[in-house]
Amino acid sequence: MDNPLVLEPLFRLGPVPVTAPVVATWAIMAGLALFSVLATRRLALRPGRVQTVLELFSATLDGQIRATMGRDPAPFRALIGTIFLFVLAANWSSLIPGVEPPTAALETDAAAAFVVFAATTGYGIRYRGLGGYLRTFAEPSWVMIPLNIIEQVTRTVALIVRLFGNVMSGVFVIGVVLSLAGLFVPIPLMALDLLTGGVQAYIFAILATVFIGAAVGESPSAAPRAKEEEQSP
Amino acid sequence: MSIDWWTLGLQAVNLLVLVWILARFLFRPVARILAERREAAAAVLADAEAARAAAEAARQEAEAETAALKARREALLAEAREAAGREAEALRAEARAGIGRERAEAEAQIARLRESGQEEAAGAAAALAADIARRLMGRLPDSARAAGFAAGLAEALADLPEATRAGLGVAAPLRIRAARALSEEERRDLRDRLAAVLERPVTLDVAEDPSLLAGLELEAPGAVVRNHLKADLGRIASELARHG
Structure with missing residues (x-):
């Protein structure tokens, strides 16, 4: 039996090896895109099912974004x-034989986590400015800078490993x-597995929300709740 | 365990592409339709609020109009009541005036009738008394129709003022009317009595006047002295008429 943690390329596009997760992701992307186009083709003020x-x-x-970040949810x-x-569809794709x-x-998990990390950094700089975002690493005091930097890495790794x-x-x-x-x-x-997949998709998304919210500056009322959710699985 | 960096990179790109696709074809259209519905609902609510405000304004206007109509009706009723009161009062006043006039006319008529009745009664009484007196005098002797009245005539002459008496019988004889022709003795007695009153000799011009019934009457310029039944009956009739 081959090592299941080692990906074997299905085929190559030039120098790029294409593995099974990539192909499955393309299929999921195509399904979601097709569903989106079809579902939003005839939107009306009187909605169908x-x-x-x-x-x-x-x-x-x-509602989740607003409750977690205390901000207008449109940009996020x-x-x-x-x-x-994506995580939900990917998790539930295991039902297909x-x-x-x-x-x-x-x-895949690392890619998603890196995207969240990049978005966290990008939104933080966009909303606070570069200096403002960097200053968040010195909160509540400069002594916390190493720990905060480590936290950025560890929580991203935690995202990856958890999922x-x-x-x-x-x-x-x-x-x-x-x-x-x-x-x-x-x-x-x-x-x-279905239940686990749904829960993990929700956790991944809500943690991404918490991280981005913390980067852009969350409302004081949302802070304790965000910390609490960050410590959940 | 090893990381396939190509797969990691491709998955990252795939995820970013999927973000764009879903943002373009799923989240934006849904958010747009939600916003449109929210705006439509807000517009409907605004329209409903405007309609409610218009209805409220119309209701208040109708209430004001109703109140104005009620006030106008009350004013008209009060005016009509006042006019009716004035008209009734005028009619009552006119009726009172008419009644007063009618009453005054009736009273005047009654007074006239009473007066004429009294006059007629007095006239009838006087005529009756004269007739009775005439019949009674007819039963008395002729001497009683004149002789007894000479003393009374003299007394009545004595009651005249001195100035009047002084002028009597100076320029002409005293004119005497008697109920019957006086005898010579009666003339002499009468002349003596009058001369005694006037304190000078007098001459008499005696004429017969049966309408006197009984008694004598002296006529002179400025004075008439009556002492006969006709005058007495006339006074009685006047008194009767005066006292009803």
């Missing part, structure tokens, strides 16, 4: 919403049980 679900999702997302809606939808979720690959560990472990458990017990035995575990 699909439009109602989309509006409910958008309103809930805005696309990034946070895309991270949530033969498809390994892209988030079970460390590279990767959960999804990869689910895939491994199902694979092991499937190889040992039979065809229908892993079904309860797959159902649990």
Whole structure:
């Protein structure tokens, strides 16, 4: 048996090796894009069922962002919403036989985490200015600068490992049980995987929101809550 | 365990591309339609508020108009009541005046009737008394119709003022009317009595006048002395008429 943590290229585009998570991600992207185009093709003031679900999702997302950051959610809606939808779709793609979720690959989780890190830095500089953003590392005092820098790295690594560990472990458990017990035995575990995938997508998105909110300057009332959520799984 | 940096980079690019795609085709359209619905709802609410304000204004206007109409109706009613009162008062005053006039006319008529009745009654009484006196005198002897009245005539002459008496019978004889023709003795007695009153000799011009019924009457310029039943009956009739 090959090492499941090592990605083998499916094919190459010139010098670029294309692995399975990338192909699965392209498929997810295509599905989400097609769904978006079709679902938003005929938006009306009197919504249909699909439009109602989309509006409910958008309103809930805005509510979460507003509650966490205490700011207008419009500038952050696309990034946070895309991270949530992508991670959710990637996690749940394991239900399709033969498809390994892209988030079970460390590279995908790391890419998402790096995007969050870059967005955190970019939004922080955009809202506070470069000096203002750098000064946040000296809060509450300059003694905290090394710890704050380490925190930036560790929380990004935590993002990666948390998602990767959960999804990869689910895939491994199902694979092991499937190889040992039979065809229908892993079904309860797959159902649990659905729950785990949804929770992990929510956690990844909400942590991204918390990080960005902390970078752009969160409202005092949102600060304790943000810290609390950061310490959750 | 190793990291496939190509995969990591491709996934990062994929994620950024997906962010753009979903922002372009999912989140913006949904946010736009939500904003449009919010604006539409706000517009509907604004319209409803404007309609409510207009309805409230119309209601207040209607209330004001109703109040004005009520006030106008009250004013008209009060004016009508006042006019009716004035008219009724005028009618009452006119009626009172008419009644007063009618009453005054009736009283005047009554007074006239009473007066004429009294006059007629007095006239009838006088005529009746004269007739009675005439019949009674007819039963008395002729001497009683004149002889007894000479003393009374002399007394009445004595009651005249001195100045009047002084002028009597100076220029002409005293004119005497008697109820019957006087005998010579009666003439002499009468002349003596009058001369005694006037304190000078007098001459008499005696004429017979049966309308006197009984008694004598002296006529002179400036004075008439009556002592006969006709005059007495006339006075009685006048008194009767005066006392009703």
